[in-house]
Amino acid sequence: MSDRAQNSMDGRCGARTRAGGHCRRWPMTNGRCRFHGGCSTGPRTAEGLARIRAARTIHGAYSAEAVGLRRVVAELKRQTAKLAEIV
Numbered sequence: 046m047s048d049r050a051q052n053s054m055d056g057r058c059g060a061r062t063r064a065g066g067h068c069r070r071w072p073m074t075n076g077r078c079r080f081h082g083g084c085s086t087g088p089r090t091a092e093g094l095a096r097i098r099a100a101r102t103i104h105g106a107y108s109a110e111a112v113g114l115r116r117v118v119a120e121l122k123r124q125t126a127k128l129a130e131i132v
């Protein structure tokens with residue numbers, strides 16, 4: 046059964062329902078209604094991505110930048126300890 050192309054359903058969402066019929070709601074621009082539009086496709090703009098990052102970042106202690114900085118500091122500490130042994 047072609048669920049998108051029934052004459053009486055023209056222009057409607059047409060998603061298959063659990064009752065065995067087709068959804069008769071009016072669709073959004075993506076062709077499905079607000080209940081059957083599918084998952085989010087993620088941020089569309091760099092600004093949107095930045096907004097999500099800011100919202101999800103609590104303290105940034107595990108960011109690549111912070112982890113890299115701790116790595117550098119640890120390496121410097123190791124080298125300092127080695128130098129102290131030699132002197």
Ligand SMILES: [Zn+2]
Pocket residue numbers: 058059060068069070077078079080081
């Ligand atoms: Zn629908």
